[in-house]
Amino acid sequence: MKRIVVDPVTRIEGHLRVELKIDEATGKVEDALSSGTAWRGIELILKDRDPRDAWAFVQRICGVCTTVHALASLRSVEDALGIEIPKNANYMRNIMNATQTAQDHLVHFYHLHALDWVSPVEALKADPAATAALQNTVLEKYALPLSGPMDFNFDAYPKDFPKATTAYYKAVQGKVKQIVESGQLGIFAAHWWDHPDYQLLPPEVHLMAVGHYLNMLDRQRELVGSHVVFGGKNPHPHYIVGGMPCSISMNDMNAPVNSERLAVVDQSIMLAINLVNYFYLPDLLAIGHMYVQKGYVDGGGLAKERVLGYGDFPDEPYTGIANGDFHKKLLLRSNGVVENFGKGLSAAVYHDLTGKDYADPAILAEGVEHSWYNYPQAGKDLHPFEGVTAQNYTGPKEGTKTEWKYLDESGKYSWLKTPKWKGKMAEVGPLARYIIVYTKVKKGVIQPTWAEKMVVDQIEAVSKVLGLPPEVWLPTMVGRTAVRGLEAQLNAYINKYFFDKLIKNIRAGDTAVANTVKWEPASWAKAAKGVGLHEAPRGALGHWVVIKDGKIDNYQAIVPTTWNGCPRDSKAGYGAYEASMIDTKVKVADKPLEILKTIHSFDPCIACATHLYDAEGKEVGVVHTDPYFKV
Amino acid sequence: MEHSDSMWALFQKRGVSRRSFLKTCAVVTGMLGLSPAMLPKVVAAAEKKTLPPVIWLHGHECTGCDEAFIRSQSPLASDVVLNMISLEYSDTLSASAGEAFEHHLKDLMKKYAGQYILAVEGGVPLADNGIHCMTGGRTFLAALKEAAAGAAAIIEYGSCAAWGGIQAAKPNPTKSVSVSDVISGKPIVKVPGCPPIPEVMTAVVMHFALFGQLPPLDAQGRPKQFYGNRIHDTCYRRPFFDSGMFVEKFDDAGAKAGWCLYKVGCRGPVAYNSCGNMRWWNGLSYPIQSGAPCFACGSNNFWDNGPFFERLPDLPVPGTIADADKVGMVAAGAALVGVVAHGALSAMQKSKQAKQQDTDVRGPEA
Numbered sequence: 001m002k003r004i005v006v007d008p009v010t011r012i013e014g015h016l017r018v019e020l021k022i023d024e025a026t027g028k029v030e031d032a033l034s035s036g037t038a039w040r041g042i043e044l045i046l047k048d049r050d051p052r053d054a055w056a057f058v059q060r061i062c063g064v065c066t067t068v069h070a071l072a073s074l075r076s077v078e079d080a081l082g083i084e085i086p087k088n089a090n091y092m093r094n095i096m097n098a099t100q101t102a103q104d105h106l107v108h109f110y111h112l113h114a115l116d117w118v119s120p121v122e123a124l125k126a127d128p129a130a131t132a133a134l135q136n137t138v139l140e141k142y143a144l145p146l147s148g149p150m151d152f153n154f155d156a157y158p159k160d161f162p163k164a165t166t167a168y169y170k171a172v173q174g175k176v177k178q179i180v181e182s183g184q185l186g187i188f189a190a191h192w193w194d195h196p197d198y199q200l201l202p203p204e205v206h207l208m209a210v211g212h213y214l215n216m217l218d219r220q221r222e223l224v225g226s227h228v229v230f231g232g233k234n235p236h237p238h239y240i241v242g243g244m245p246c247s248i249s250m251n252d253m254n255a256p257v258n259s260e261r262l263a264v265v266d267q268s269i270m271l272a273i274n275l276v277n278y279f280y281l282p283d284l285l286a287i288g289h290m291y292v293q294k295g296y297v298d299g300g301g302l303a304k305e306r307v308l309g310y311g312d313f314p315d316e317p318y319t320g321i322a323n324g325d326f327h328k329k330l331l332l333r334s335n336g337v338v339e340n341f342g343k344g345l346s347a348a349v350y351h352d353l354t355g356k357d358y359a360d361p362a363i364l365a366e367g368v369e370h371s372w373y374n375y376p377q378a379g380k381d382l383h384p385f386e387g388v389t390a391q392n393y394t395g396p397k398e399g400t401k402t403e404w405k406y407l408d409e410s411g412k413y414s415w416l417k418t419p420k421w422k423g424k425m426a427e428v429g430p431l432a433r434y435i436i437v438y439t440k441v442k443k444g445v446i447q448p449t450w451a452e453k454m455v456v457d458q459i460e461a462v463s464k465v466l467g468l469p470p471e472v473w474l475p476t477m478v479g480r481t482a483v484r485g486l487e488a489q490l491n492a493y494i495n496k497y498f499f500d501k502l503i504k505n506i507r508a509g510d511t512a513v514a515n516t517v518k519w520e521p522a523s524w525a526k527a528a529k530g531v532g533l534h535e536a537p538r539g540a541l542g543h544w545v546v547i548k549d550g551k552i553d554n555y556q557a558i559v560p561t562t563w564n565g566c567p568r569d570s571k572a573g574y575g576a577y578e579a580s581m582i583d584t585k586v587k588v589a590d591k592p593l594e595i596l597k598t599i600h601s602f603d604p605c606i607a608c609a610t611h612l613y614d615a616e617g618k619e620v621g622v623v624h625t626d627p628y629f630k631v
Numbered sequence: 632m633e634h635s636d637s638m639w640a641l642f643q644k645r646g647v648s649r650r651s652f653l654k655t656c657a658v659v660t661g662m663l664g665l666s667p668a669m670l671p672k673v674v675a676a677a678e679k680k681t682l683p684p685v686i687w688l689h690g691h692e693c694t695g696c697d698e699a700f701i702r703s704q705s706p707l708a709s710d711v712v713l714n715m716i717s718l719e720y721s722d723t724l725s726a727s728a729g730e731a732f733e734h735h736l737k738d739l740m741k742k743y744a745g746q747y748i749l750a751v752e753g754g755v756p757l758a759d760n761g762i763h764c765m766t767g768g769r770t771f772l773a774a775l776k777e778a779a780a781g782a783a784a785i786i787e788y789g790s791c792a793a794w795g796g797i798q799a800a801k802p803n804p805t806k807s808v809s810v811s812d813v814i815s816g817k818p819i820v821k822v823p824g825c826p827p828i829p830e831v832m833t834a835v836v837m838h839f840a841l842f843g844q845l846p847p848l849d850a851q852g853r854p855k856q857f858y859g860n861r862i863h864d865t866c867y868r869r870p871f872f873d874s875g876m877f878v879e880k881f882d883d884a885g886a887k888a889g890w891c892l893y894k895v896g897c898r899g900p901v902a903y904n905s906c907g908n909m910r911w912w913n914g915l916s917y918p919i920q921s922g923a924p925c926f927a928c929g930s931n932n933f934w935d936n937g938p939f940f941e942r943l944p945d946l947p948v949p950g951t952i953a954d955a956d957k958v959g960m961v962a963a964g965a966a967l968v969g970v971v972a973h974g975a976l977s978a979m980q981k982s983k984q985a986k987q988q989d990t991d992v993r994g995p996e997a
Binding site: 064 | 644645646684689691692693694695696697698699702703704707708709712713717718719721722723724726727728729730731732733735756760761762764765766767768769770771773796797798800801802803804805807826829867868881886887888889890906911912916917918919920921922923924926928934937938939940941
């Protein structure tokens, strides 16, 4: 039995450590822990601030998931204050949300995940002519020709295809060769390139993927047009409570949004469609198929047992979230919990999760049994509206508080709390959303919207390519990764759908982007509570705000990576990261590349996941030192 | 292999033509804000200077600065990372992880002692000896001190590294500070912003790679070429400020017309940054152009200078005038009209709002 530590886990957001107990003889992971090793206390910083500023603060929880916390925050504050935003603002926010998801997923696949699968060293062995031929085959065989509705399609022809020429791949290979020979590997340095898993794919796949790694690194920046036009920048575009700041006018030369600006957004949206359809999905399915054919269907973990989602993309403005209207308006009803999908569709059980459930402590709560916090009543989990946090950093099992050897899996070992649904663990993310929507449609719980139908069509198309039923390939490491690509395609079209709705609405004469009736704090109730829900790229995201006398009294977020990366619980068992690591076979104990693949399949975002909650009216014991007033 | 390649040598090694090399030098010259006459000097520098390796550490941050970095257009991040510098250690982009990665860091610090650039993203939490940010099983504080010791220069990327950032906002639960609050005796350049403009981030590295020294800095340690002016001074909406034409509330007639955002909280008069002149996405937009008041996200402690949507309060930023009305007057050459005319023009605006906007947009039949 060997204990292996991977810290830092790279190509993620934030600071993550994993520890594994591996049986070297069998490669079986006997136990695994994941620990979020940083904590910033943003929610505490929010206390007593202006609720209209909250989105900007919480947006900085994460710059990879930029916009997601802003959106959840705006929704929570608007829910609390009873603000319904104008149609255009709803469309613009949906566009920014879909833009984020498509772009984030693409960057994740190529720049955060690909190097677990493909290697520049293997690419050197490839034949450029064979790679060009392979590229053609991949485009033919693995394209997924599904699409969403398009009212205005000005894209004369698809502008972006992978280059399938010998000369191109020769050039890419030449570059890689020079980098490798120079001995200066830069970002490729010091990795386990000799790991046997890199032999699973032919060299030509490696060369093709490395070429696309570089190509997409240059192109990804062009996908965020909507953020820059509607929000002024990316990362961290701007919003306002009540809608958007970017007024629309076709009569004013200095208007933030006019025909020319809309053309920029449209072009960026169309580019995302092309990059996802011609690069991301074919590459992903080709690699995934090879892995599945070689029997790699592990790493599913908790996804087989329980997944959770909140739903997103309000088709039209809604009056509130807690009152249930939000869930009546959604284009993508991934809200709910599905249990036992791993046993097949007929065994799977669906549980609803709508409006009032989000304020119910019996349904959603967080525990701290293995987190570096204390609760007043040990063992009693708390809903975000009522949570309490007092830091209780206990250090590692072996080592010192500032120099760790091994963390203490039997005690406290992470800055992440442990969120639960009805006292149980659940996995969130693209895979969870797909399992939920698929189950709901197939079981007749919902009549599908076009987007929900596309989810089902995508799953069925991939099942056909792989020759496996959904319950076999979906809840696996490969499935989790594949669904992220499917979702990028879905979001690329959702983006276009809402852009078309925006155009049609402006055409009808509506140019409003902000509802400022309740802008002034004087117009607010003395006390208000709100829930903000959002399906972020990494999964279900909830913000809970309590406003008193025009100020934030409490703020709490339960974020996707907290659900997935949380520490274990003696009653509820393992969270998704830990469960999936235990469900993964490791070939070389001290080079656990398979574990990197599995962890990366969740697209971790640790800065999001670690947070602090301040009890109502209770001072949290922190030493206040202001570094700024140095004279 | 020792890192003694010039940029030109590297270009040759990677099979890039002399023409491309010269083109890159021309782009860099423009990017560094140098006159075209400086091109020969840039070329000479690029032919001679060695390229330093870069170690990029992450403290208390959100990775938004990394994301901004890879949004750079001129130069593209791929060119920077693979052809201009040697990005040897980066939590975000490096393939390697865990022990092998940490070994590599130690080797680098030994091999290139005194030669590498240390880029830091994020604030440094000091509470309880730094346990609120652990990396590789030790505190970020310890990792930072160790890496800083052998650095030729340090770049503080983003407002967290430069000032402490959002986690340092009151009550600063983790006692977070800037990198330069912890490290001294090293050349340090501050590149603040939340996040900074992508091309500003890449340009700072390029400047060092080309000229072997940090760009000229202002009193606060920021590159003058990017932080020498206020947003207010480079704002295309400035004439509206000077004429007293203001957005009174979001989405009013003034907002549609693109008037000055100062009354809905714009911090342009106290924000030193390049958004007004460079803009984001290669000149496409910046918050003000999208109708959003500037937060002064590159300023020290901007988080505690809210609420953001309230008209500019007294900002404890050295070297600026606290009273916004006075700032306006001074900046406009004491054009009192800029402030006095608010009332009259606001009244005009109201009448404009009263008129139903006629937006006759033509498109193809839906």
